[in-house]
Amino acid sequence: MGDIQTLTLEFDVEDMEKLRTDYLDLMLLHQPFGDTYGAWRALEELYREGKLRAIGISNHYADRMVEFANFTSIKPMVNQMETHPLNQQKTLKEWADKYDIRLEAWAPFGEGRNGLFENEVLKAIGQKYGKSTAQVMLRWHIQRGVIVIPKSVHKERMIENLNVFDFRLDENDMSQISQLDTSTSAFFSHQDPAAMVEWFVKMVEKRKSQHDSSKEKKNW
The missing domain is CATH 3.20.20.100 (NADP-dependent oxidoreductase domain)
Known part of the structure; x- marks a missing residue:
């Protein structure tokens, strides 16, 4: 799942030209699933390069947020919940x-x-x-x-x-x-293995498949 995190990151950075800007004010790591630390290191790199003015996380409960704050070079600046x-x-x-x-x-x-x-x-x-x-x-x-x-x-x-x-x-x-x-959530719990985690895994696999198909068409 780290691949899809990186894919989304690269897509957003490339689209900066369409946004007519050299930087983004904030980018969030959307879910606490997959290769979150690998994706976070990519965000840290973009932050150091000045392409992102702030980096944060989303849907990370207190335990995961505290973990991130202590085991990363740059701690999250925002947690969106x-x-x-x-x-x-x-x-x-x-x-x-x-x-x-x-x-x-x-x-x-x-x-x-x-x-x-x-x-x-x-x-x-x-x-x-x-x-x-x-x-x-x-x-x-x-x-x-x-x-x-x-x-x-x-x-x-x-x-x-x-x-x-x-x-x-x-x-x-x-x-x-x-x-x-x-x-109590009005929607769903991100800690629910069936309603959220498995759903996210399926979504990631689908997006990876679509991305691979798109690459094949370009190469063709």
Whole structure:
């Protein structure tokens, strides 16, 4: 599986010309599977060359993150994990802070699952400040020191997502949101051998096969 990690890395670097840039701000090692250390050494090399301004990991639980921080030449600068009010990653955040690794949220709204946008606690806090539940969640992430990059294809929501710097949640607000934590994924566990690990192995094999076929066509 190390081959596919390297393949993806090379593809992204070659595509810098299409992006009209000489460097990328951040590249993440997406999964804690396969030849992660080999892939990480490739990222370190690109970082030293200045082609990457920051390197990090994704979907690495606290134990794997701490391992990476101690057994690499350049420790991860970011760990991207599912983080939202119903799965707050409190323990992971504590360990990330200890090793000066920034926690970045993927699915910062939990994709609205489990009625998160209609959550009564978040709605009440939003009404107090004249903000939406989405804005409350973004402000909560920011005040926790979590990197958050919300995704939307709607202009009005993009504007709304940026409009979160004119208010601040108080201690009671933060405490109420803290109590919403279920410490349970709204999607799947990356530690599940059947739902995630075996699925990833199959995906890697498929992509390797497609890559080999593409190379054969070019050589032909």
